[in-house]
Amino acid sequence: MHHDLGALGTAINKSAIERQINILKSFGTNAIRTSHNPPAPELLELADKMGILILDEVFDCWASGKNENDYAVHYSEWHKKDIEALVCRDRNHPSVIMWSLGNEVEEQYHPEKGVVAYLRDIVRLYDSTRPVTFGASYPSKSAINGTELQVDVHGMNYPSGVYGGPDFYETFLNYPGHEHLSGFASESSSTISSRGVYFPKGYQITSYDLKAPSWASLADAEFAALDKYPAICGEFVWTGFDYLGEPTPFNSDMSVLLNHAALSEEELAKAKEELKRIEKDAPAGAGDLFYWTHQEAERAFCPCCQSLLKRCSSTSSTMSAETTDTPAKMR
Numbered sequence: 001m002h003h004d005l006g007a008l009g010t011a012i013n014k015s016a017i018e019r020q021i022n023i024l025k026s027f028g029t030n031a032i033r034t035s036h037n038p039p040a041p042e043l044l045e046l047a048d049k050m051g052i053l054i055l056d057e058v059f060d061c062w063a064s065g066k067n068e069n070d071y072a073v074h075y076s077e078w079h080k081k082d083i084e085a086l087v088c089r090d091r092n093h094p095s096v097i098m099w100s101l102g103n104e105v106e107e108q109y110h111p112e113k114g115v116v117a118y119l120r121d122i123v124r125l126y127d128s129t130r131p132v133t134f135g136a137s138y139p140s141k142s143a144i145n146g147t148e149l150q151v152d153v154h155g156m157n158y159p160s161g162v163y164g165g166p167d168f169y170e171t172f173l174n175y176p177g178h179e180h181l182s183g184f185a186s187e188s189s190s191t192i193s194s195r196g197v198y199f200p201k202g203y204q205i206t207s208y209d210l211k212a213p214s215w216a217s218l219a220d221a222e223f224a225a226l227d228k229y230p231a232i233c234g235e236f237v238w239t240g241f242d243y244l245g246e247p248t249p250f251n252s253d254m255s256v257l258l259n260h261a262a263l264s265e266e267e268l269a270k271a272k273e274e275l276k277r278i279e280k281d282a283p284a285g286a287g288d289l290f291y292w293t294h295q296e297a298e299r300a301f302c303p304c305c306q307s308l309l310k311r312c313s314s315t316s317s318t319m320s321a322e323t324t325d326t327p328a329k330m331r
Contacts (some may be wrong), residue, residue, distance in 0.1 A: 002243035003040060006252055021050050024240055033135075033236040036060035038086045038102040038230050039302065047095035050176060054093070055133070055186075055236065057100035058086045058133045064106035080122055087126040098130055099187070104137035104157060111146035122149060135186035141163040143183070144175050153233070155186025160225040161217035185226075185235035190216035192248055203250060208253035213248050 001020070004010045017040070022033070031053035034043070038058055047054050065072030072167070090096050101123070120132045131152035134210050136142040139156040148154040158270055159168050167311050172183055194204040205211050222235055254308040 001240040002035055002059075002317075003037070004244050006244075007240065012042050014046070018046055018050070020050055020241055021046055025050070025052070031055065031097070031234070031236065032098065033057065035239075036135075038082075038089075038103055038309070041089070044093045044095055048093055052095060053097045054095045055098045056086065056090055056096045057103065057135075058083055059102040061106075062102060062105050062107055062119070063106045064141055066106075079119070083119065083122045087123055091127045091130075096130065098153065099127070099132045101132065101151075102132040103135040103187075105134065108134075108136045108142040108147050109145070111123065114150070116150035121136055129235075131182075132186075133186070138164065138222055139168060139172070143168075145174050148181065148183075150176060153182045153184065155184055157185070158190070158216050159185055160188065160222045161215060163215065166221065167234050169225055173229060173231055175250035182207065182233055183229075184233035185222060187238045188217070188222045188235040189219040190238040190248075191219050196220050205249075256276065259272060 003012075005013055005016045005020075007014055021032075021106065029052070031059070032043075032047065032075075033055040035058045036057055037060060039054070039056065044054060044056075046052075059071060059079070059082075060066070061071050061075075063072055063075045087099065101116065101119045102268040107113060116134065123132050125186070125279050131155045133151050133155045135155045135157050136147065137157045143154060143156050143159070143164075156164065156168075159172070160166055169183070172178065186263055191209045193207040193209055193211065194200060195207060197204045200206050209219055216238070220236070222237075226232055226235060231325070
């Protein structure tokens with residue numbers, strides 16, 4: 001699960017986390033992988049209380065970054081201190097069953113550098129009682145190249161999809177040197193759908209769980225693989241709750257003003273100017289709403305967005321009237 005709480009934002013609300021855990025438990029969830037940074041202490045407190053197991057994750061990247069100004073900028077100076085802080089803070093929580101060093105890191109393709117073993121040993125300085133793992137992408141490359149032997153339990157992202165295959169678990173379990181190595185799906189399925197939609201049109205996807213991104217797999221495919229290879233520990237389904245960002249499969253769609261992936265430099269500059277204008281004109285707290293509904297509101301098949309923008313525009317006019325001491329009815 002990501003740390004944000006949907007419309008409530010990223011500030012922690014303990015009752016909202018409790019609600020999420022109750023919903024997850026209602027359909028059989030017994031464990032949560034945090035992604036991809038140290039979780040809020042409140043999540044661990046609730047997990048202890050409510051009987052949820054935690055895979056406690058510390059980093060999203062190491063020395064090789066994924067984006068400009070991400071954690072790689074601070075890695076050399078801070079990785080030891082941050083691992084110590086996480087492990088020492090969380091090691092007395094009975095809900096924590098494993099430590100995760102990171103997610104889909106570039107270093108996974110270079111086992112000869114020994115980065116994984118190096119970070120694993122730092123964790124063991126502060127807790128030698130729990131296994132250490134990380135979430136590795138492209139299992140057919142990273143789960144049998146030697147990197148996997150540097151952790152206690154190997155996590156594989158989407159092993160039943162195109163980066164592994166329906167029988168990749170057999171390859172992993174029978175690979176030389178894996179006789180005593182456990183494995184699990186650290187990220188799986190990622191089935192995409194529009195909630196409650198069974199006759200999709202426009203920007204909708206069937207809710208029958210029949211669609212998945214090209215890099216993922218359907219939930220049924222992972223279920224079948226786990227049933228066939230019971231030696232695999234289990235799976236963490238991506239994702240427990242919707243989160244802010246990555247609106248797959250519309251990541252580059254222009255209906256979302258925050259999506260800059262497909263823009264030229266000129267279009268990007270124009271989009272940033274538009275964001276500044278919206279933020280300046282919007283009432284307090286309404287900026288994000290405007291970002292996400294900006295262009296979608298112009299589409300005929302999105303009446304809800306049009307309605308939201310009308311209400312926010314009315315709110316904006318009212319707030320503007322109040323701040324200038326001009327009666328709202330005159331505007």
